[in-house]
Amino acid sequence: MHSSPAMERLAASLKRLPGIGEKSAARLAYFLLSAPDSLLTELADAVGRLKSDTVICGRCFNLSDRSPCRVCADPRRDAGLICVVEEPADLAAVEKSGCFRGLYHVLGGTLSPIDGMGPESLRIDELAKRIAAGGVGEVILATNPNAEGDATAHFIADRLAKSGVRLSRIACGMPLGGDLEYADHVTVGRSLENRREIS
Amino acid sequence: MHSSPAMERLAASLKRLPGIGEKSAARLAYFLLSAPDSLLTELADAVGRLKSDTVICGRCFNLSDRSPCRVCADPRRDAGLICVVEEPADLAAVEKSGCFRGLYHVLGGTLSPIDGMGPESLRIDELAKRIAAGGVGEVILATNPNAEGDATAHFIADRLAKSGVRLSRIACGMPLGGDLEYADHVTVGRSLENRREIS
Incomplete structure (x- = not known):
């Protein structure tokens, strides 16, 4: 990038994320430059507060904003x-x-x-x-x-x-909507081994 | 996502970026949760300061941190x-x-x-x-x-x-390292029209 240092700094940070290469980082930086201010504020705020606002549930170890988490604290769950x-x-x-x-x-x-x-x-x-x-x-x-x-x-x-x-x-077999022709042979094998009788 | 509201907020912001769908947004959010604090601080800061630190060069209209930009202000450029x-x-x-x-x-x-x-x-x-x-x-x-x-x-x-x-x-023709077999026909046509004599 041969643009502003602010753009280069942002692209450098984005490039450290998984699945984002040099070109994607530059494209995202250009996009953000012309995006509404509200999106930039939201994104910066969400990144900045991610860790401090996230706790691990002491019972099930899910991510949450409280411990016990919403699932563990829900009396309707079994x-x-x-x-x-x-x-x-x-x-x-x-x-x-x-x-x-x-x-x-x-x-x-x-x-x-x-x-x-x-x-x-x-x-x-x-x-x-x-x-x-x-x-x-x-x-x-x-x-x-x-x-x-x-x-x-x-x-x-x-x-x-x-x-x-x-x-x-959990059951193992063909995914719903899958095609035997294109499924890997281990999956096909499992779907035969784990076949269920039609009642 | 059924995790913390902080994770969901971040994923929602990321999903608004081009090329980032629901799954990528979730994956990035999980990555950032376990990434070093320095990366999160850098990223939040780079996003937050992007617009205020970027100006448009009054001469060539490139993005820069000053006007005229580094290219326009460089006495070695033609x-x-x-x-x-x-x-x-x-x-x-x-x-x-x-x-x-x-x-x-x-x-x-x-x-x-x-x-x-x-x-x-x-x-x-x-x-x-x-x-x-x-x-x-x-x-x-x-x-x-x-x-x-x-x-x-x-x-x-x-x-x-x-x-x-x-x-x-600018010249138009086959890209370097390209293959006639796989190039689109318009590019092949241009590379013929714009052929240069070998001296």
Whole structure:
């Protein structure tokens, strides 16, 4: 960029974000220069206050503005059902499905020995404590259906085996609207293995 | 998103930027939450001060932090040569090529009757005044090689025809490293029309 230092400074900051390269950063900077002042004020304010206004729920470890979070504090949610997810973004995806009315537990990642992520790096003890406190009937292990997610789900299932709580894993198969021709073979294989009888 | 209001506010602001959809906005918001404080401070500051720290050069209409801008104020640049571009981003592209040591003139767009952009919407009078002031030997019309850019270049060439200044248009042909097989037919046609004798 050969424009104003203010533009170059903004483009340099934007370039540090994931998925934004030099050209995108320049394009965004030019866009913002001609955008309404209100958008710039909003954006600067939202970035500046992001961390101070965000807390982690002490019960489920979701991101929130309070602890316990809105989900944990909602008396209409089923406290007997806990959905275990890797990250807050996964929790958001489950909430968006509108199919789950229980509570959550955010692990903070998956087991990954290569990256130094052992069981002590995840919030597994905290999950065991929530179950030991009683009142939980079922734990749905909703870690992602890949090697790390599967290993983590199995590890947690072993750990909770004697707790007496029912343990389940999210279903794996063809995505809705998918096409067998274009799906990867592992997904097709899973959709055959996990076939359900038509009643 | 079903996380903190601070995250949702940031994602909502980011979503208003071009090329950033709902998923990208959420991903950026999660990234920023775990990014170093210095990046957030820098970004908020760069956005907040963008407009107040940017001025338009009164001579060439480039973006700068001062008027005249660094290019116009540089005594080593050739003041007898003016490169006319549509937008500041085009000026940046020409500067980056390292092949031009003259001055610029930013039009602020192209002629486009459909969008209500007539000659009076562009900085053509300002260009004519710079040339009338004397000292300019050549004007390179570097508007983009498309219908609007070509029409704008021709309009300016007509307007300046009697000024006595030499007028030129940037070359059009195959991009370096391009492949005839994959180039669009208009580009291939131009590269044939504009062929140069090998001396």
